[in-house]
Structures are given as structure tokens and as C-alpha cells.
Amino acid sequence: MGRVGWVGWSAPFAAVIVAVAFAALSRATGTARPYVADVLLAGLEAFVPLAVGLVAVTTIARDVGRELHLALPRAYLVTLGRRVAVVAASGAVASIAFWLALVVTDWWSGPGPATATLVWLAPTLALTGLALLVATVSRSVVVATTTVAAMWIGQQIYAASMAASAWGRPFLLFLTSRVGVVDGWLTNRLVLSLIGLAMVTATAGLIRRRLLDEEER
Amino acid sequence: MIRYEFLMQIRKRSLWISTAVLAVAMVVLQGDRGPRYVPDGTPARIVMTNWAVLFGVLLPLGFGMVLADRLVRDRRLGVGRVLDSLPTGPRTLVAGKYVGSVAATAVAGLATMLVAAGFEFAARRDPALFGWAFVAFALVMLPGLLFVGAFAVVTPMLITAPLFRILFVGYWFWGNMLSPLFLPSLTGTLLTPIGDYAASWLLGETALYAGVDGILPWLRPEPGATAAAVSAGILLLFALIVVLLVGPPLYRRQQRAA
Numbered sequence: 001m002g003r004v005g006w007v008g009w010s011a012p013f014a015a016v017i018v019a020v021a022f023a024a025l026s027r028a029t030g031t032a033r034p035y036v037a038d039v040l041l042a043g044l045e046a047f048v049p050l051a052v053g054l055v056a057v058t059t060i061a062r063d064v065g066r067e068l069h070l071a072l073p074r075a076y077l078v079t080l081g082r083r084v085a086v087v088a089a090s091g092a093v094a095s096i097a098f099w100l101a102l103v104v105t106d107w108w109s110g111p112g113p114a115t116a117t118l119v120w121l122a123p124t125l126a127l128t129g130l131a132l133l134v135a136t137v138s139r140s141v142v143v144a145t146t147t148v149a150a151m152w153i154g155q156q157i158y159a160a161s162m163a164a165s166a167w168g169r170p171f172l173l174f175l176t177s178r179v180g181v182v183d184g185w186l187t188n189r190l191v192l193s194l195i196g197l198a199m200v201t202a203t204a205g206l207i208r209r210r211l212l213d214e215e216e217r
Numbered sequence: 218m219i220r221y222e223f224l225m226q227i228r229k230r231s232l233w234i235s236t237a238v239l240a241v242a243m244v245v246l247q248g249d250r251g252p253r254y255v256p257d258g259t260p261a262r263i264v265m266t267n268w269a270v271l272f273g274v275l276l277p278l279g280f281g282m283v284l285a286d287r288l289v290r291d292r293r294l295g296v297g298r299v300l301d302s303l304p305t306g307p308r309t310l311v312a313g314k315y316v317g318s319v320a321a322t323a324v325a326g327l328a329t330m331l332v333a334a335g336f337e338f339a340a341r342r343d344p345a346l347f348g349w350a351f352v353a354f355a356l357v358m359l360p361g362l363l364f365v366g367a368f369a370v371v372t373p374m375l376i377t378a379p380l381f382r383i384l385f386v387g388y389w390f391w392g393n394m395l396s397p398l399f400l401p402s403l404t405g406t407l408l409t410p411i412g413d414y415a416a417s418w419l420l421g422e423t424a425l426y427a428g429v430d431g432i433l434p435w436l437r438p439e440p441g442a443t444a445a446a447v448s449a450g451i452l453l454l455f456a457l458i459v460v461l462l463v464g465p466p467l468y469r470r471q472q473r474a475a
Contacts, residue, residue, distance in 0.1 A: 007377045014380065018387060022400070029401045029432055039400065051383050058379040141286075142231035143238070146279045149386040150239055153278065154246065156390055 008055050008087050012094035015051040019043020019098075023107075037109040042177040044098055044110075044120045049173070050152050052091035053127035057135045057144045059083045060207075077207060088128065095120040111181045118189040123173040125196025127152065132203040171195075218310065222287070222317025227324060235279035236325040240332075243271050252333075257341065264341070265349035266419040268333040269357035273412050274394070276329065276358070277365050280322050281385045284369035285378045287318045288468060297472045307472075311371070311464035319366035326362060330354045353419065360449040361410030367456035367464075374467040397431025405429040406436035407448040408455075414440055414448040 023039045060080045099116055102108040110119050127148055135144035152173070155162065159178040162168030169175065169184050170191040226232060247253060252267035288311065291297045300310060327350075334350035337343075365385075373381045392403040393411040403409060405426035416424035417440035423429075427440040438444045 005377075007380050011380060011383055015383070018384070022391070026400050031400060035400065047387065050386060054383050054386070055379050138231075138234070140231040140234070142229075142279075142283045143234050145382050146231075146235040146239065146282045149278045149282065149382070149389075150242060150275055152386060153275065153390050153394070154242065157274070157394060158246065 008059050008083075009090040011051040011055045011087075012048045012091040015047035016043055016094050016098045019047050034109070037107055038177055040102055040107050041109055041119070042174065044095055044102075045123055045177045046152070046156070046174050048091055048095050048098075048120055049124040049127045050148070052087055052124050053131040053148045054145050056084050056087050056128050057131045057141055057148075059087055060132070061135060061141045061144075077204060080207065081204070084128075084132070088124075091120075091124055095124075110176055111185070115186070115189070118186075118193070119176050122189040122192035122196070125200070126173060126192040127196075129196035129199030129203070133199040133206075136203050136206045218305065218313030219317040219320070222314045223321045224317075226283075226287070226318040226321035229283065229321075232279075232283045232322060232325055235283060236276060236329060239275045239279050240272060240329045243275050247271055252337075261341075261343050261345040261349045262352075262419055264337055265330070265334060265346060265353040266357065266416050266424075268330060268337075268350075269353035269412065270416045270424050272326070272329055272333070273358055273361065273416075276326060277361055277410065278386065278389055280326070280362055281365050281369045281389070282382055284318055284322060284366050285373050285381050285385075287314055287370050288464075289373045289378055289471070292471055292474075301472055307465035307468045308461060311468050312460055315367065315370050315460045315464070318370065319363060322366065323359060323362055326358050327351070327354050330358070353416075356415040356419065356445070356449070357412035360415070360452040361412050363456045364410040364452040367459040371459050371464040371467060374464075374471050394425070396426060397429060401432040403433075403436075405431055406433055407438070407444065407451050408436060409448070410452055415445040418442050418445040 019040060019042065023036050023043075026036045026039055060083060096117075099108065099120075103113075108116075110116055130151060131144050131148045134147045135141065138144060155173050156178075158168075159172060159174055162172040163175060163179045163182075170188050172178070172188060173192065175182070175185060175188045244251075244253070252264060252271055255264050255267055291300060303310070305313070330350040330353065331347065334346040337346050369381065369385070376384070393409055393413075395402045395404055397404050405413065405428060407414065409427070411425065413425045413427040417427040423440060427444075428437050431437060438447075
């Protein structure tokens with residue numbers, strides 16, 4: 001927890017606060033209620049996953065005590081996994097708390113309780129997996145965070161096109177907030193989750209051979 | 218200071234990798250309204266402005282990411298004490314690091330435009346394309362880069378580089394590409410660093426959202442030469458304030474805490 005730092009565990013909560021601030025601004029300027037509800041939904045589906053993905057990179061990228069740690073009995077991979085787990089747990093707590101708050105205040109516009117978790121879990125797994133994999137392969141925080149940022153904004157820009165095409169819909173990170181719970185929603189969530197898990201697994205396999213370098217590389 | 222910072226930044230592989238990845242992504246994803254499909258015989262000014270608009274969508278993201286650690290790394294690398302011993306104050310130091318690193322980052326942006334001009338020259342045989350690549354870069358992309366660069370260099374000293382990167386991505390979409398007709402946003406205002414006003418002036422039509430109705434209507438004049446100049450002036454003013462007034466005390470505080 002200490003090594004992750006205050007940014008690591010607080011970033012998902014900051015993302016929630018930003019979403020609420022946007023929604024309040026929208027409401028104050030007369031935006032219709034359904035659009036405001038979409039902003040709040042986007043906070044869960046887009047903002048929190050972005051925060052978790054970007055913070056996860058820096059959590060494992062910089063470690064001045066790496067040489068020392070490699071001499072310890074505990075596997076370095078386990079330590080890195082625990083750091084990412086702290087960020088992921090923080091993202092999960094922030095997401096569940098935000099979802100509960102939206103349900104209680106009648107601002108929730110997503111699917112029912114049985115599948116609501118997939119609204120944030122699927123894009124979080126996908127973006128975090130992408131971030132960790134690119135960071136490990138490129139050994140660069142800049143390249144990894146740029147890739148995640150480009151993926152996030154690119155999908156926001158092309159969301160309508162992706163949702164309209166049969167090949168693009170399963171990979172759209174923001175299907176719930178940009179289109180809704182439509183045909184293929186569950187497939188989309190499962191595909192994103194599986195891709196994310198596959199990338200995390202690939203990262204675990206690669207990280208021993210390609211330990212991350214300094215951020216300024 | 219400027220020279221060394223420039224050399225450090227321009228030799229940074231991640232600057233060139235991220236610029237290349239983003240540029241290629243935009244070329245591939247541009248769609249049939251992109252600059253690659255501008256008809257033959259179109260003036261070089263229009264062709265290269267369209268390329269500047271296209272690259273301006275994503276390239277600043279990479280620029281912001283790569284500039285975000287330029288000052289905070291001094292503390293992490295332990296060179297802050299050495300820099301403190303130089304006969305320069307925090308203001309000169311922050312300004313020097315800003316100018317050097319942003320200049321090197323601008324070289325990557327300009328190189329991208331020149332590559333696009335070379336690609337267009339092969340098909341259109343118009344040498345003016347290279348001249349307009351410079352002009353479009355200077356008017357459309359550079360003011361935004363100076364604005365983004367100022368915040369990227371200075372803000373991480375206050376909120377850390379990871380948190381800056383998260384907020385920057387959200388801001389870039391909200392403040393530049395999210396239509397103000399959908400939700401209240403800064404998109405289409407004079408404060409938009411994507412270069413919308415300059416591009417609209419060069420194209421003779423609205424490039425993205427410049428001047429569309431939305432919040433802060435007094436910041437949404439009709440696009441034109443004056444509006445483009447005012448927009449660039451405001452962006453530069455913000456950059457100067459951040460670098461010269463906000464940056465030095467933050468840097469001093471960071472060095473004290475080291």
C-alpha cells in the first residue's frame with residue numbers, strides 16, 4: 001500500500017469525483033436528465049478504468065529498490081502483482097460504492113444488479129491488461145500510457161462506428177454508456193474481460209524477462 | 218540549460234515511438250473524410266491544414282505524456298541538489314527546461330507534418346506543400362503544444378505525473394472533442410488547444426467545432442484571422458503564466474522537500 005502511494009489508491013476515487021462534477025455541471029446548465037445519467041454511467045465505465053489502467057503502469061514501472069528486491073526470497077513478480085492488486089482493489093471499491101450511490105439516488109441507467117459489475121469490470125480488465133502488457137514489452141511508461149490514452153480517446157471518437165459494425169461492437173469499451181445494453185452487450189463484456197485477462201497473463205509471463213526500466217526512458 | 222534539455226528530450230526514444238504510433242493510428246483511422254482523400258488540385262494550404270487537424274487530434278496526447286516527468290524527475294534522480302548549485306534561479310531553470318523540452322517535442326510534431334507533406338508531394342507534385350506544412354504546424358499545432366507543454370511540465374509537481382496523465386486524457390477529450398451540443402464543454406472555444414480556430418481560418422470553413430453554440434458564448438466568436446490570433450494569444454498567455462508564475466514556486470517547494 002505504501003509503495004503504491006496515495007495516487008495509486010486514490011486515482012479511481014478521483015475519477016468518480018470528476019464524473020460527479022461533470023454531471024453536476026451538466027445538470028446546472030440544463031442538460032436533460034438522460035444525458036446526465038449517461039455522464040454518471042461513463043464515470044463508471046470510462047473514467048475509473050482509465051484511472052486504474054494508467055496508475056497500474058506507474059505502480060510497477062519505477063522501483064529504485066529492484067536490485068535489492070531481486071535478492072529477497074519472495075518472487076519479484078508476486079510483489080508487482082500485489083501492487084497492481086492494491087490499485088485494482090481500489091478501483092473495485094470505488095466502482096461498487098459509486099454504483100450503489102447511483103442506485104440509491106435513482107441515477108443508475110445501466111443493466112440490472114446481476115450484470116452491473118461487468119459495466120466497469122470488463123473495460124478495467126481490458127485497459128489495465130493493455131497498459132501492463134505494453135509497459136512490459138516497451139519498457140516505457142510514456143509509450144504505455146500514450147497507448148492506453150490513445151485507445152481510450154480513439155474509442156470515444158469512433159464509438160458510434162464501432163457499435164454499428166459487427167466486428168467492432170465486441171471490442172467497444174464504452175458500449176453501455178455510449179449505446180446502452182443492446183444486442184451483443186454480454187458478448188462484448190465477456191470478450192473484453194477475456195482479452196484483459198489474457199494480456200495480464202501474458203504480462204506475468206513476460207515481466208521476468210523484461211523488467212521495466214526508468215520512467216524517463 | 219535549454220540546449221541540454223533539448224538534447225535529452227530529442228534523444229528520448231519514447232518521444233519518437235509514441236509520436237510515430239499515434240501518427241500512424243490517425244492515418245489508418247482517418248476515414249474517407251480525412252486528408253488522404255482530399256481531391257487532386259486542392260490548394261496546398263487546405264491539404265496540409267487537414268493533416269494538421271488530423272494529427273492534432275491525438276499527437277498532443279503523446280506530447281503531454283512525454284513532457285509530464287521533465288521536472289519531477291529531478292527529485293527522483295537526485296540531481297536537484299546539483300541544479301540548485303547553478304547560478305540560476307528557479308524561474309530561469311523552469312523556463313529553460315520548458316523551452317528545451319517543448320522545442321524538442323515540437324521537432325517531432327514538425328517532422329510528422331513534413332513526412333505527410335512528402336507523402337502528398339509524391340502524389341501532387343506541389344513544392345508548396347512543404348511550406349504549408351511549416352505554416353500549418355506553426356499556426357494549428359504549435360500554440361496548443363506550448364499550452365499543453367506548460368501544464369505537462371509544471372502541474373505534475375503539484376499532483377504527480379500519474380494523476381496529471383489521467384486528468385489530461387479526460388481533459389483532452391472533454392475540452393477539445395466532446396461536442397458542446399451534447400454536454401457543456403470547452404470544445405469550440407478560444408481556449409481549445411487543438412487548433413480549431415487557426416485551422417478553420419486556414420480552411421475557410423469550420424474545421425471541428427470552432428464557434429459552435431455552448432457554454433461561455435463570449436469565448437465562441439466566428440472563426441477568422443482575428444479569432445485565430447486571439448486564440449493563439451490566449452493559449453500563449455496561459456502557458457507563460459503557468460511556466461513563469463506557477464512553476465518556480467512549485468519547483469522551489471519540490472527541491473526543499475527533496
